[in-house]
Amino acid sequence: MSRISHADVEVGTQIPEQTFPVRRLDLVRYAGASGDFNPIHWNERFAKSVGLPDVIAHGMFTMAEAGRVVTDWTGDPGSVVDYSVRFSAPVVVPDDDEGAEITVGGKVKAKHDDGTVTVLLTARSGGAKVLAKASAVVRLAQ
């Protein structure tokens, strides 16, 4: 896997956009792996009873996919120093074969003298901005 270096990057450098599918099966698998069995992520009846339009994805699933855009770009997932997001809208996942999609992009916001850069991320699903204030600080190869 190729690794991007600090010298290759400038403020404004774009990070390749990726789109990730999210189906009900993905949410069931994520619930099991993460231990988050909140029924809003798998039980349509419960989700609707608490005022949601349908089952919604775990926010942490979206955060994981968005983080992958950064780690695929740096080439080293251990390069992440800080990573934070705010969940601004739910990813609604219908009960069909297509499910939903999350599209993630990003760009370099700041370059630091210690070999790290700050990356700002955007994530959209169904026309809604599903993450806000999403940023990561990553250490790049010298």
Next chain:
Amino acid sequence: MAINPDYLGREYPAPEAYEVTRGKIREFAEAINDLNPVYLDRASAKALGYTDVIAPPTFPVILGMAGSALALADPDLGVDFSRVVHGDQSFHYSRPLRAGDVLSTVTRITDIKALGGNELITLETVAEAADGEHVVTAGMMLVVRGS
């Protein structure tokens, strides 16, 4: 306010250390559909300078969830879990988690406040390796929606 403000600053140490295993890292990586070889294959991890496979950056949510569950299970805290949605999440790493880590964690309630008819509670989970080295701090803000 339904959340008891006296709980601000309260700490919840995990009753036992969490052992990071290759199998759990693989399960988590497969669940997020991210088959980066650094998560799955020891030789690939070593090629990047790690002693064993490392965990995806959001893997420590497992520790944060377990810690917040300890806090939220306390009925006197006054959080109605059926009204909770995840507001924000952060991770600050000293290094990535790797297979073989045995992590001790403490979760602390760092903020409780009301906002626009909802209540917000922030929990911070600090994970340290067996030798006391800081590995990661996970911060989680939960929104308890007003009825």
